[in-house]
Amino acid sequence: MTVYKSKIDWWLIIVIGVLFCYPIVEGIITKDYFLSLVFFGLISLIFLMFKSIKYKIDGQFLIIWWIKIDILKIKKIYSTNNPLSSPALSLDRIAVTYNKFDEVLISPKKRAEFIAELLKINPNIVVEV
Template sequence: MRKIPVKYGIEILVICLTPFLFMISESISNGKVTGILFSFGYLILVGFVIFGIRYWIENEELVIQNLLFWKTRIRISEVSKIEKTWNALSSPAPSITGRVEIYYNKKSIVISPKNFEEFKNELLRINPNIIIKE
């Protein structure tokens, strides 16, 4: 198993933490204990969603763990193209910058590997027929 580091963007953290800061400040100023508990519940949930994303290569498959128990497995031999993208669709890519769209079996998925060159080279080592668009 070869782990692929995930790129975490500060912009995603700011977008996700802004509602928490608003909720916690309103709850504290109004003295609402349930609001404070809800705010921290939101923070824990967002933390699991963002920091639960993992990528690795196992038995010539790219495995993308989206949440604790939800995994997407892509046979690298079926990957036809990889291209850098600014696609902002919801995906297991916790960064706005450095997103990569992977095309396979008439599907695609967007991820954000920390080092695109290492990621690209690792996939090309297994499947040299992948088209790379940077």
């Protein structure tokens, strides 16, 4: 099994840091420790979620969270900056089209290596990156 981590945009970390660290600091200054504790818990959950976004190639399957995609059914991979919600922490994404109408947007850190691994299993994938 090969595991690829998601690429993370630097601006995303800054936005989340500012949005969640401000209430933590504010809670400490005003001695409202419950507020600080709640936002510390939220930021911890967000970073745990960030760490869990991985793309696994296990045999002939691509596993993204609970989605199991048969690599032999992947038809096309292309670059996109689509901001739709997806298991990707960067806007520098690739779209993986599979089955008849299914598509998932991902952002593997080692994009070229990831695509090469998929092509070893299914050389019929059309790549437009």
